[in-house]
Amino acid sequence: MRSSILFASTLWAATALSHGNITSPPARQPGPVMQQVCGAAAVSAILADGTGPLENIQSNGAADCNIGLCKGAQFEDNQALVQAFAPGEQVPFTAELPIPHEGPCNVSIVDTATNTVIGQPLLVFDSYADENLAQLPPNNTAFSVTMPTNLGTSCQVPGECTMQWFWFGTAAQQTYENCVDFVMTA
Numbered sequence: 001m002r003s004s005i006l007f008a009s010t011l012w013a014a015t016a017l018s019h020g021n022i023t024s025p026p027a028r029q030p031g032p033v034m035q036q037v038c039g040a041a042a043v044s045a046i047l048a049d050g051t052g053p054l055e056n057i058q059s060n061g062a063a064d065c066n067i068g069l070c071k072g073a074q075f076e077d078n079q080a081l082v083q084a085f086a087p088g089e090q091v092p093f094t095a096e097l098p099i100p101h102e103g104p105c106n107v108s109i110v111d112t113a114t115n116t117v118i119g120q121p122l123l124v125f126d127s128y129a130d131e132n133l134a135q136l137p138p139n140n141t142a143f144s145v146t147m148p149t150n151l152g153t154s155c156q157v158p159g160e161c162t163m164q165w166f167w168f169g170t171a172a173q174q175t176y177e178n179c180v181d182f183v184m185t186a
């Protein structure tokens with residue numbers, strides 16, 4: 001998004017511009033529980049453009065609503081999407097980046113109760129989605145992570161952990177997140 005239209009929050013603008021998101025594995029989507037927690041406007045913003053940045057999503061200000069964790073999407077709306085991964089398993093991701101914005105990106109496992117990263121990021125791009133390149137590197141839209149082998153008993157209960165793709169467009173000042181809910185198999 002150009003800075004000149006950063007202020008735009010109208011529906012047509014959000015619809016006309018798409019930026020990026022994870023398309024596989026399935027990422028958390030908005031739903032009725034998110035609407036209860038974060039309000040209808042936040043849900044509408046994601047439904048209007050699922051690839052838009054966090055900055056386009058208006059929270060209702062409730063203490064329980066954290067747009068900075070999975071765009072405010074709630075685990076309870078996504079229990080059917082929980083993936084099962086084994087320690088050491090390679091998990092392929094696909095992303096779409098219709099409007100790239102250069103900046104850092106990472107994939108990490110997040111403890112949802114505390115919104116803190118567990119261990120080291122599974123993947124780090126110092127420079128991702130560089131719109132100045134003639135063509136994005138193939139690993140920007142198809143990459144994989146290796147599930148850690150040292151999680152102990154963490155992440156075995158659905159909803160306890162989520163795998164978060166995080167990308168910040170530095171010049172655009174736009175933040176992107178998608179969460180893949182999963183359990184680690186023993």
Ligand SMILES: [Cu+2]
Nearest residue numbers: 001019099174
């Ligand atoms: Cu954008």
